[in-house]
Amino acid sequence: MTTPTPEEQMATLKAVEDERKVEQIAAATGEGLDYVKEQVTKLVATFVGLPGVSSAPLVMGPDYYFDVACHQFELGARIAADPIKTYEVPTDVGGTGKWVYTADVTAPEDPQERYRRLAQAQQEMYEAAVAERRSAKRKKKGGNR
Numbered sequence: 001m002t003t004p005t006p007e008e009q010m011a012t013l014k015a016v017e018d019e020r021k022v023e024q025i026a027a028a029t030g031e032g033l034d035y036v037k038e039q040v041t042k043l044v045a046t047f048v049g050l051p052g053v054s055s056a057p058l059v060m061g062p063d064y065y066f067d068v069a070c071h072q073f074e075l076g077a078r079i080a081a082d083p084i085k086t087y088e089v090p091t092d093v094g095g096t097g098k099w100v101y102t103a104d105v106t107a108p109e110d111p112q113e114r115y116r117r118l119a120q121a122q123q124e125m126y127e128a129a130v131a132e133r134r135s136a137k138r139k140k141k142g143g144n145r
Contacts, residue, residue: 006037012094016065023069029074042079043069048087049099051111 004012021136026036047065058065084106085099100108 018066023072025074036073039073039078040066040069043072043077044081045087049097052115054095057087 022036022040023033025031025040026033027121029036042122044062044065047058048070050059075130084103085101088097088100
């Protein structure tokens with residue numbers, strides 16, 4: 001029999017503590033334990049592969065999002081509808097996963113397109129402001145003669 005590593009021991013302890021937390025939430029809300037587990041799991045999934053985040057499926061560690069999901073559940077958050085997209089886990093070590101819509105008709109445009117338009121508009125506003133300042137400066141300079 002091998003002795004568990006400290007990491008394995010900590011993972012076991014964390015799983016026990018997480019189970020205890022979910023049980024306490026179920027008791028406090030009057031919801032069934034399986035329902036609370038399902039909802040917390042679904043809420044955690046909402047943090048995976050957030051739009052605009054690249055090179056990592058999670059910004060913080062999964063333990064953090066478990067606690068956030070529990071907090072949201074306690075505040076009344078529930079996933080009421082079936083999702084219209086699913087997360088595809090990366091197939092290679094350095095890859096990132098992606099969200100895939102279940103049907104093309106439900107897929108809104110790629111968030112990158114919106115970011116591109118917003119960046120373009122911001123650049124145009126900046127250039128207009130610079131041009132306005134330069135024009136005002138020239139007028140002021142020309143008026144002092």
